[in-house]
Amino acid sequence: AQSVTQLGSHVSVSEGALVLLRCNYSSSVPPYLFWYVQYPNQGLQLLLKYTSAATLVKGINGFEAEFKKSETSFHLTKPSAHMSDAAEYFCAVSDGAGNMLTFGGGTRLMVKP
Amino acid sequence: NAGVTQTPKFQVLKTGQSMTLQCAQDMNHEYMSWYRQDPGMGLRLIHYSVGAGITDQGEVPNGYNVSRSTTEDFPLRLLSAAPSQTSVYFCASRGRGYEQYFGPGTRLTVT
Numbered sequence: 606a607q608s609v610t611q612l613g614s615h616v617s618v619s620e621g622a623l624v625l626l627r628c629n630y631s632s633s634v635p636p637y638l639f640w641y642v643q644y645p646n647q648g649l650q651l652l653l654k655y656t657s658a659a660t661l662v663k664g665i666n667g668f669e670a671e672f673k674k675s676e677t678s679f680h681l682t683k684p685s686a687h688m689s690d691a692a693e694y695f696c697a698v699s700d701g702a703g704n705m706l707t708f709g710g711g712t713r714l715m716v717k718p
Numbered sequence: 719n720a721g722v723t724q725t726p727k728f729q730v731l732k733t734g735q736s737m738t739l740q741c742a743q744d745m746n747h748e749y750m751s752w753y754r755q756d757p758g759m760g761l762r763l764i765h766y767s768v769g770a771g772i773t774d775q776g777e778v779p780n781g782y783n784v785s786r787s788t789t790e791d792f793p794l795r796l797l798s799a800a801p802s803q804t805s806v807y808f809c810a811s812r813g814r815g816y817e818q819y820f821g822p823g824t825r826l827t828v829t
Contacts, residue, residue: 614758637816648722648808648820649761656816695760703816704749704768705776708760 607632607698611709619717624668624683626712628696631677637699638679639706640670644692652694655679666690691716719744722821724809730827731799739794739824741809747819749812750792754778754805755823761808767792799828 612627630636637656641649653664660672670681679696696709725740743750751766753776763776767786781803783795796803806825810818 609760639817641820648822649810651817651819654815654817697760699816703812704766704774705763706751706761706810706818707777708753708762710758710760 607636607700607705607707609696609698609707609709611694611696611712613712614710615713615715617715617717618686620688621685624681624686624690624714626681626694626696626714628670628679628681628709629677630679630696630698632698632700634701637701637703638670638672639697639699640664640668640679640681641695641697642692643695643711649695652681686714686716688716688718690714721745722809722811722819724807724821724824726824727822728825730829731796732829733800735799736795736797737799739796739807739809739826741792741794741821742790743792743809743811743819744790745811745813745819746789747811747813748789749818750786751776751810751812751818752782752784752792752794753808753810754803755808756805764794764807801828804828 610629639654640652655672663669693713722743748769752764753761765784767773809821812818
C-alpha cells in the first residue's frame with residue numbers, strides 16, 4: 606500500500622521568502638510523484654511530476670521539487686513567494702500502473718504582504 | 719479542447735435521494751476516475767476506469783456506482799444519498815503519461 610504524509614496543514618510565509626512544503630511517501634514500487642495546486646473553488650492543477658528521470662524536477666510558476674529516495678521525500682520549494690502563490694498544495698503518489706493516485710492531506714500556503 | 723467537464727457545479731439532496739454526477743472529457747483519454755475531497759483528508763479515489771466497459775473500485779467505493787459505456791463519459795451514481803456523502807467530487811482523466819487532469823468539481827450537500 607502507498608501513502609503520503611504532508612507535514613504541516615498550514616504554512617505561512619512572507620512575500621519574497623522561501624517556500625518549503627514537505628512531503629514524505631511510502632510505496633512498495635518505484636514511485637511516480639506529483640505536486641498539485643488548488644486555488645479556491647477550483648479543480649487541481651499539476652505543478653510538477655517525478656517519473657524516475659532527473660531527481661530535481663522543475664515545474665510551473667517557479668516551483669521545484671527534489672526526489673530523495675533515501676529520505677522517501679519529495680519536498681516542494683520556491684525561492685521567493687508571491688501573493689498569488691496562496692493556495693492549497695497536494696502531494697500525491699501513483700502506483701506503478703498509474704491507476705491509483707494517493708494524496709496527502711494537503712498544505713494550505715498563506716503569503717503575508 | 720474543453721478538457722474535463724463536470725455537471726452540476728452544486729447540488730443539494732435529501733437523505734435517500736438518488737442522483738448522477740456527470741463527467742466528460744474530450745482528450746480521448748482511456749483512463750478516467752472519480753475522487754472525493756474532504757477537509758484534511760486530501761482526495762480519495764472512489765472508482766476508476768481504464769477504458770469503455772472496464773471499471774474498478776478505489777479506496778472509498780461504498781455507496782457509489784459507475785459505468786463506462788463510451789470513452790468520453792464516466793458518470794458517478796449515488797443510489798441512496800447519505801449525509802456522509804456530503805463532499806466535493808472531482809473527476810479526472812489521464813493519457814499515456816501518469817499525470818491526471820482534473821475537472822472543476824461538484825459540491826454536493828446531503829441533508
